[in-house]
Amino acid sequence: DAGITQSPRHKVTETGTPVTLRCHQTENHRYMYWYRQDPGHGLRLIHYSYGVKDTDKGEVSDGYSVSRSKTEDFLLTLESATSSQTSVYFCAISEADAEATYEQYFGPGTRLTVT
Amino acid sequence: RKEVEQDPGPFNVPEGATVAFNCTYSNSASQSFFWYRQDCRKEPKLLMSVYSSGNEDGRFTAQLNRASQYISLLIRDSKLSDSATYLCVVRYNTDKLIFGTGTRLQVFP
Numbered sequence: 001d002a003g004i005t006q007s008p009r010h011k012v013t014e015t016g017t018p019v020t021l022r023c024h025q026t027e028n029h030r031y032m033y034w035y036r037q038d039p040g041h042g043l044r045l046i047h048y049s050y051g052v053k054d055t056d057k058g059e060v061s062d063g064y065s066v067s068r069s070k071t072e073d074f075l076l077t078l079e080s081a082t083s084s085q086t087s088v089y090f091c092a093i094s095e096a097d098a099e100a101t102y103e104q105y106f107g108p109g110t111r112l113t114v115t
Numbered sequence: 116r117k118e119v120e121q122d123p124g125p126f127n128v129p130e131g132a133t134v135a136f137n138c139t140y141s142n143s144a145s146q147s148f149f150w151y152r153q154d155c156r157k158e159p160k161l162l163m164s165v166y167s168s169g170n171e172d173g174r175f176t177a178q179l180n181r182a183s184q185y186i187s188l189l190i191r192d193s194k195l196s197d198s199a200t201y202l203c204v205v206r207y208n209t210d211k212l213i214f215g216t217g218t219r220l221q222v223f224p
Contacts, residue, residue, distance in 0.1 A: 042119065042214035090158055102147065102206060106158040
């Protein structure tokens with residue numbers, strides 16, 4: 001299994017509070033991603049990073065920010081959590097391989113509940 | 116229209132059966148294709164990449180039909196442990212992936 005960890009694994013927080021989720025990898029992969037997964041939707045990309053300090057928005061980026069100060073860490077911050085951000089959050093990593101397939105490998109996920 | 120569409124199922128099959136899933140994608144510029152497996156309350160795990168010539172990995176066979184824009188996954192001799200949700204995934208001209216919502220498979224004794 002790819003060396004990806006996420007913390008915390010579970011979190012319950014109140015509306016309006018800031019929340020930061022951490023993704024840590026030991027694979028030295030260049031690309032890192034944050035997704036959310038909700039019933040009836042496929043995984044949806046929130047933000048991604050293609051290198052240290054290089055990030056960009058995904059399809060559902062409103063209300064989220066990210067930072068990547070080191071290759072191994074990618075942080076997702078909810079500045080002011082809302083109930084609509086209750087979800088399961090997955091981090092993923094990838095690297096350009098010889099076939100340029102960009103296979104992604106996922107962390108174990110964080111279950112976030114905003115009350 | 117969703118970019119990647121799958122029948123949500125569930126597909127309920129007995130052990131030993133052969134089962135096939137299809138997935139259609141809308142962007143003809145798609146470059147890479149994958150099947151992921153996701154167990155309940157777990158992360159998606161890469162099952163196999165799908166190549167133009169088709170590929171096989173043990174009991175699993177993946178096919179790509181670019182003309183009709185669909186991908187298939189065939190599972191032979193189903194096991195109880197194959198019960199999971201299977202996600203169809205497509206990559207366009209970037210490093211980002213588009214995920215289908217998944218097809219649920221339940222294998223019963």
